[in-house]
Amino acid sequence: MSDFDQTAQELNFDxxxxxxxxxxxxxxxxxxxxxxxxxxxxxxLARMVHVAYVRSPHAHARIVSIDSKKAAKMPGVxxxxxxxxIAMVVKPYVGVLTHLAGMRSPPxxxxxxEVARWQGEPVVAVVASSRAEAEDAAEAVEIAWEELPAAxxxxxxxxxxxxxxxxxxxxxxxxxxxxxxxGVDAAMQSAHLVVEDTLxxxxxxxxTMESRAIVADYNAAEHSLTVYHATQAPHMMQDxxxxxxNIPEANVRVICKDVGxxxxxxxxxxxxxxxxxxxxxxxRRPVKFIADRLESFLTDIxxxxxxxxxxxxxxxxxxxxxxxxxxxxxIGPYSVYPRTSGIEGNQVVNLVGGPYAHKAYRxxxxxxxxxxxxxxxxxxxxHPIAVALTEGIVDLAAGKLGMDPAEFRRKNLIADDAYPYxxxxxxxxxxxxxxxxxxKLLALMDYRGLRAEQAALRKKxxxxxxxxxxxxxxxxxxxxxxxxxxxxxxxxxxxxVRLEPTGMVTCLVSVTEQGQGTEGVFAQVCAxxxxxxxxxxxxxxxxxxxxxxxxGTWASRGAGIGGEAVLQAGKALxxxxxxxxxxxxxxxxxxxxxxxxGVVDKGSGEEKLxxxxxxxxxxxxxxxxxxxxxxxxxVTRHYTPREYGFTFTNGIQASYVEVDTDTGFVRLLRHWxxxxxxxxxxxxxxDEQIRGGIVQGIGAAMLEECLYSAEGQxxxxxxxxxxxxxxxxxxxxxxxxxxxPTKQSELxxxxxxxxxxxxxxxxxxxxxxxALAPFDARVCVQPFTPERILKALGKI
Amino acid sequence: MNAAxxxxxxxxxxxxxxxxxxxxxxxxxxxxLRNELELTGTHVGCEHGVCGACTVRVDGEIxxxxxxxxxxxxxxxxxxxxxxxxxREIEELQSAFVLYNALQCGFxxxxxxxxxxxxxxxxxxxxxxxxxxxxSGNYCRCTGYQAIxxxxxxxxxxxxxxxxx
Numbered sequence: 024m025s026d027f028d029q030t031a032q033e034l035n036f037d038x039x040x041x042x043x044x045x046x047x048x049x050x051x052x053x054x055x056x057x058x059x060x061x062x063x064x065x066x067x068l069a070r071m072v073h074v075a076y077v078r079s080p081h082a083h084a085r086i087v088s089i090d091s092k093k094a095a096k097m098p099g100v101x102x103x104x105x106x107x108x109i110a111m112v113v114k115p116y117v118g119v120l121t122h123l124a125g126m127r128s129p130p131x132x133x134x135x136x137e138v139a140r141w142q143g144e145p146v147v148a149v150v151a152s153s154r155a156e157a158e159d160a161a162e163a164v165e166i167a168w169e170e171l172p173a174a175x176x177x178x179x180x181x182x183x184x185x186x187x188x189x190x191x192x193x194x195x196x197x198x199x200x201x202x203x204x205x206g207v208d209a210a211m212q213s214a215h216l217v218v219e220d221t222l223x224x225x226x227x228x229x230x231t232m233e234s235r236a237i238v239a240d241y242n243a244a245e246h247s248l249t250v251y252h253a254t255q256a257p258h259m260m261q262d263x264x265x266x267x268x269n270i271p272e273a274n275v276r277v278i279c280k281d282v283g284x285x286x287x288x289x290x291x292x293x294x295x296x297x298x299x300x301x302x303x304x305x306x307r308r309p310v311k312f313i314a315d316r317l318e319s320f321l322t323d324i325x326x327x328x329x330x331x332x333x334x335x336x337x338x339x340x341x342x343x344x345x346x347x348x349x350x351x352x353x354i355g356p357y358s359v360y361p362r363t364s365g366i367e368g369n370q371v372v373n374l375v376g377g378p379y380a381h382k383a384y385r386x387x388x389x390x391x392x393x394x395x396x397x398x399x400x401x402x403x404x405x406h407p408i409a410v411a412l413t414e415g416i417v418d419l420a421a422g423k424l425g426m427d428p429a430e431f432r433r434k435n436l437i438a439d440d441a442y443p444y445x446x447x448x449x450x451x452x453x454x455x456x457x458x459x460x461x462x463k464l465l466a467l468m469d470y471r472g473l474r475a476e477q478a479a480l481r482k483k484x485x486x487x488x489x490x491x492x493x494x495x496x497x498x499x500x501x502x503x504x505x506x507x508x509x510x511x512x513x514x515x516x517x518x519x520v521r522l523e524p525t526g527m528v529t530c531l532v533s534v535t536e537q538g539q540g541t542e543g544v545f546a547q548v549c550a551x552x553x554x555x556x557x558x559x560x561x562x563x564x565x566x567x568x569x570x571x572x573x574x575g576t577w578a579s580r581g582a583g584i585g586g587e588a589v590l591q592a593g594k595a596l597x598x599x600x601x602x603x604x605x606x607x608x609x610x611x612x613x614x615x616x617x618x619x620x621g622v623v624d625k626g627s628g629e630e631k632l633x634x635x636x637x638x639x640x641x642x643x644x645x646x647x648x649x650x651x652x653x654x655x656x657x658v659t660r661h662y663t664p665r666e667y668g669f670t671f672t673n674g675i676q677a678s679y680v681e682v683d684t685d686t687g688f689v690r691l692l693r694h695w696x697x698x699x700x701x702x703x704x705x706x707x708x709x710d711e712q713i714r715g716g717i718v719q720g721i722g723a724a725m726l727e728e729c730l731y732s733a734e735g736q737x738x739x740x741x742x743x744x745x746x747x748x749x750x751x752x753x754x755x756x757x758x759x760x761x762x763x764p765t766k767q768s769e770l771x772x773x774x775x776x777x778x779x780x781x782x783x784x785x786x787x788x789x790x791x792x793x794a795l796a797p798f799d800a801r802v803c804v805q806p807f808t809p810e811r812i813l814k815a816l817g818k819i
Numbered sequence: 820m821n822a823a824x825x826x827x828x829x830x831x832x833x834x835x836x837x838x839x840x841x842x843x844x845x846x847x848x849x850x851x852l853r854n855e856l857e858l859t860g861t862h863v864g865c866e867h868g869v870c871g872a873c874t875v876r877v878d879g880e881i882x883x884x885x886x887x888x889x890x891x892x893x894x895x896x897x898x899x900x901x902x903x904x905x906x907r908e909i910e911e912l913q914s915a916f917v918l919y920n921a922l923q924c925g926f927x928x929x930x931x932x933x934x935x936x937x938x939x940x941x942x943x944x945x946x947x948x949x950x951x952x953x954x955s956g957n958y959c960r961c962t963g964y965q966a967i968x969x970x971x972x973x974x975x976x977x978x979x980x981x982x983x984x
Contacts, residue, residue, distance in 0.1 A: 055924075056904075056922065056925070062859075065853075231926075232864050232958065315866060537923075537924060540920070707919075714962065714966075715963040741867060742865040749958065
């Protein structure tokens with residue numbers, strides 16, 4: 024046994040039923056270390072064919088003609104399908120939600136019909152016996168195009184002379200939202216100080232290491248469809264395949280085994296994936312589509328692309344009296360189905376100013392169509408924008424007043440005893456801990472010491488900066504997020520817990536595993552709830568044919584919602600086990616408990632009946648139980664958060680950077696995060712969610728941008744050209760927690776998957792601007808590339 | 820005749836097994852391992868040598884499976900994550916990765932483990948900076964890298980302690 028054998032450490036706890044709160048290792052991790060996972064591209068089915076797509080080379084162009092005669096004769100080709108043909112099989116879809124009033128988006132088809140509206144839009148499907156042959160033939164498909172003028176600039180998208188992307192609409196406006204509490208103008212006029220800033224956020228994308236992947240297997244005899252899909256929401260996709268391919272829901276099964284990262288990329292309907300499912304129906308055989316990296320950059324949802332102006336008014340003592348926001352975001356030619364592309368802007372409007380106690384808030388937001396790839400919900404949806412806007416303007420105000428940024432925040436953060444609290448945008452906070460988090464962060468990072476070090480180094484011409492970013496985060500969403508808007512996206516999740524005859528426990532959950540450790544934390548919760556050691560628990564997720572119905576993985580909801588369902592199901596199973604034990608032992612049930620794989624005497628802990636005996640009797644010798652007694656060793660429970668629209672978390676991050684003012688290069692020296700996600704089920708996994716999220720946020724702040732030419736051509740569609748953080752780009756990150764469990768659930772867990780990404784760009788931006796302060800320079804365009812920093816310094 | 824589908828005979832050793840195949844000249848090593856030999860532990864992330872997910876060992880040296888043609892491996896000894904797992908050569912690293920949760924989705928993990936083993940073979944006691952530098956060709960999008968560095972550092976220290984240095 025090596026030093027790293029986890030089994031001993033896993034099980035050597037000081038007491039039974041104590042897994043929640045412990046850094047337990049993940050049961051599925053060892054399989055993945057041996058390369059013995061099963062991602063979609065690892066699946067091979069009999070008679071399976073592969074599809075490659077001919078994609079639009081233009082941002083906006085009319086299809087004049089398609090000639091696939093030559094391609095059809097190429098080796099291995101099974102079928103070539105155009106948009107018009109596939110539209111006969113797939114019911115079109117529209118990405119709007121009724122609670123986002125006035126939102127509009129035209130019907131979408133899996134392949135472009137008549138007009139292509141972004142570079143990369145799939146136009147023709149080429150199916151062949153191998154992907155290589157499909158690609159060969161795709162190159163031989165001849166499409167005559169008539170290029171159309173393209174609307175590419177978000178700021179000009181609504182101008183009357185700009186090309187209209189959809190002829191059925193009078194402008195390129197998708198959605199508009201305003202909020203006005205009243206009193207903003209008065210607050211601005213009477214304020215001691217009003218500061219204003221405009222920030223630009225580039226487009227970036229998720230870059231999952233496993234690209235989007237689907238194998239669709241239509242069985243004509245059964246009129247059934249089995250889809251192996253790298254997805255975050257199997258039941259949502261089951262519903263969508265059913266309705267849009269006209270196959271009864273019960274005949275559609277979505278199986279999601281190992282998924283190579285998602286981050287919000289794999290929770291949307293993609294034209295090429297819908298087409299792949301339709302092709303399986305048309306060809307009556309399995310069809311595989313694996314996006315290559317160029318296709319990923321061209322068509323995985325992009326995110327952000329905002330230009331936003333924010334104003335903050337405050338009194339002489341620093342008290343914030345109002346926020347005013349004007350946000351513009353460009354989403355590509357369609358609102359993505361079924362979640363829509365309005366949610367990110369909506370979140371920005373909801374969240375700006377979020378940590379602070381002010382009463383006057385006004386926001387205006389325009390969501391516009393452009394001829395670039397679609398944007399939609401990627402990790403931390405809207406939060407990084409809202410946090411950077413809020414925390415940037417807060418620092419600007421503190422600077423103008425000559426106040427320390429930490430003190431300015433302390434003055435304005437909502438008091439820890441002010442909850443429940445209604446925020447001017449309409450959000451309701453159950454219980455947050457901003458002040459505890461701020462205090463803990465300042466101690467963790469030795470804020471005073473760092474300020475002294477910064478001042479000393481400035482004298483040596485070394486320019487370091489400290490940036491803070493307080494944040495609130497939407498987690499555990501109720502049906503208010505999608506369901507009320509008409510989307511068939513479940514806000515509830517379910518867990519089925521079953522005692523097996525051997526005393527093992529099988530736990531089936533509707534939340535999916537994307538690598539975040541879902542199955543690990545459910546094993547912990549289940550083991551505690553039932554009263555078994557964790558090695559007895561087998562968790563299964565990601566199969567609509569097996570698990571209860573549920574929403575899946577998104578919006579930092581898996582642990583908080585799925586975990587509560589597991590807890591309640593586990594407790595119910597424990598209760599049913601005690602019923603059997605009491606019947607077998609002829610003992611008062613109240614004197615019994617389940618601990619460490621056996622029924623024990625509650626007082627002494629003496630084992631009365633091992634669970635394998637309960638299983639044996641329950642399944643094989645029920646004849647020995649009382650006549651009317653029926654054992655129930657399988658239990659299902661569901662959970663939906665209801666009391667609040669969202670279970671908000673809060674936290675604060677800090678970044679410490681050094682800017683080389685000659686080259687514009689920034690070194691990220693340290694990063695800290697104090698987060699309050701309620702009950703911490705597994706510190707190892709929670710901290711790594713935060714770290715991984717922070718590093719994605721660092722990518723957004725420093726490196727990542729989908730660059731388009733003036734003609735709407737993506738310029739950097741490869742991992743060599745689009746930079747994501749590498750090992751050397753990420754600093755070591757210190758994490759600490761404040762624990763304020765939500766009282767809505769017994770488990771008390773809030774979400775944590777997006778907190779890091781939400782806060783990191785704002786913290787890094789503030790740190791860079793703090794370093795640049797002696798030069799009276801500021802950066803305001805993300806990512807903060809060396810070129811942009813040198814421009815801010817007036818050096819280029 | 821289509822040059823793309825011209826095939827060549829190759830014979831090589833993969834995870835200790837002799838393998839003979841007729842393969843298209845254009846087939847890369849990663850696709851050969853995955854599709855011909857069904858060794859799906861080698862993952863394809865970018866297909867242009869940047870992400871490191873397809874890292875395998877050829878004649879003892881780590882290479883990008885997507886940047887080498889299968890025909891170039893003719894006569895070579897190839898080791899993949901499956902073979903290195905079964906031979907237990909990387910078991911300690913694997914256990915440390917599990918213990919430190921140095922993987923989330925696991926897609927990059929086989930490549931990172933093979934790269935880490937090569938690092939520790941040549942430099943038994945690397946600093947954290949050296950580990951970060953060496954792994955700069957292996958992308959991980961989930962972990963933020965810190966746990967990966969922690970796990971590799973811990974294995975290096977354990978091996979150092981065992982060897983009495």
